[in-house]
Amino acid sequence: MNPLTRHRKLLENKKVERWYSNLKARSQITSDTYIRNFGLWLEYLNLDPDSIISMARDNFDEFKGAVSDVIRDLEKKGTMGSSISTSLKAVLSYLKFNNASVKLGINITNENRNLKAEKEVIPTKDEIAKVLRIATLRERVSISLMAFTGLRPEVLGNIDGTNGLTIGDIPDLKIKDGKIVYEHMPVQISVRPELSKIRTAYFTFLGPEGSEYLKEYLDARMTSGERLTTKSPVILPIEKQSSEKKNRFLLTTLLLRRIKKTIAKAGFEWRPYIFRIYFGTNLDSAEAKGLISHPWRQFIMGHKGDIEETYTKREGKVDEGREQYSKCLSFIETVEHSKSQGDIKKSVMVEILSLVLGYTQDKIDQLDLDKMSNEDFQNLIKKGLLGNMTGNGTRQKIVSEKEIEQYMNQGYEVFTTLPSGKIVMKLSL
Template sequence: MPIKTYLDLLEDSDVKHWYENLRRGSKVHGDLSLKRLKAFCKWSGLSPKEIVSRAKESIKDFQHLVEDYVSYLEREGKSPAYIGNLLKPIRSWLEYNHAPRLASIKITNSGVNITTLEERVPTKEELARIFRFLKPRERVAAALLAFAGLRIEVLGNYDGTDGLVLGDLPELVIGEKTISYKKVPTMIIVRPTLSKAGHRYFTFLSSEGCDYLKEYLESRMSNGERLTEKSPVISPYRSTEKSFLYATKVGDLIRTGI
């Protein structure tokens, strides 16, 4: 079948069941797996059903095909981690269909994270300079990551359906026109639905971060917003129907400010 987008793969009922099964564990993982399987289908010219039949006919020949795929990706300059991630849904799809397993496939420099080789933690001076140039909402988002150690997906999840709310800061007090704290640094509780490990944990926002958050929330109040325990800590864009920012939008928010 001609494949134009990764969603075309869902016309195959077996693919749809595999995809929905993955998505029950993680929406992000399910969507990425479908896109990555589509990438292999496009390169190889095989449909998902043909991938399974090829593997069952001769796992050796199919192994060689996948090894050729890896060689192609390396010539294209793709990172080892990127290539490894593209292979995972192929293995998953074969396993789901009870096809023979692929043998280990070596990837050049697989133990080296090339994308982070030049990365480093900013100095205090650099961090202070970044905060000075950020707008209030951007500043709070950056402070929650830098000072409280939160993941971007805690502020707003993959599809914008959940995120950190004011009720997750039990020591924050919402007044009529002002924000105050029972204790500083103030506690942040991360609910299981926002935790990568799937369990509840807590962290703390520093005094500087508390000041940024207070300023930001009070500006929202002065603009007429009624804050409650269910209000998102980082408000979504006005044009969106979602209650929270998408995780990608949170990252864009900070990068744009920097």
């Protein structure tokens, strides 16, 4: 049911209609949520849009008492304090718009605590994978876009189904000879201002796992006869829905309802929003490891940050973001990918520094191994070995493969092999 259905008649009042339109100019989600909550409070107080203004302005004590009584009654019924506080904001907003601002000064138990959210445990990769396995193609993509890119559900389809993410919002996705191809990986996903909570454009990325789910879903749609264009919704309301239908995009409420059913089918009781929380939490872990900067973490999540004012003006920002996001994939995706040559090289370097030079992890973390050339690394090893020899005499040597036998005869044994192919030998005690 559309959130406005129950209280649609309120819009016949000119004061309400103007207030609603003012809210809608900034956010339709806020406007629809507020009018629903405003209607509920009118029922609680047994007032109408005009009398609530008069009572708040001319008889404040009575108004405050009535509101206080409702709050206490809702608390007794078990309504969360945060929910009461949120719903009351609609009343205060309406009064302020109509020049009847009030400061109630009424305490609400736990108004700043979301008790349900506090009890939530962030899903593990295995749990996310379980949900994805049993999801339909459409729900699998919807969940992936929240869990692997951090998109809010309203981006996929807004509250009335009139706007949402389109194929054209994924610039790396191309359709060539009837096949889905990606020009870059991870895939860039652009969020238009009208879909963004911060009302400014931003972009995020989707890695190999989510991109494969998206490809499977779009392939199935093309097989069924749908002709995909840049204006096609990424998530259809129903399978094979015609673009001539009134709601071209899946309504946010229906999207969340379908995801909720998928979660329940997997045996969990999460809120659908947990997938975005999963993404944000794992980005935090990646940030703590130095894999992504805080400004990029904020930007990809669709928060206001250091990059949002300048990213469209600077060349190379997309590639920079793609590189940082790529480093976080092991924290986000449920499918393990084979290590790149760069990852393998870095692992070898870390092992050598630890075993040969005795570096601690803290000391290794201070080095920028990703940008260190082979020559610089070899010089670092030589310098470290010379330092060791100061205290250890000539207990370690770097030799060629041809010299191994010679030094073994002198009591040395092979310790490790450097990336250059040279051998580190250590004198046996």
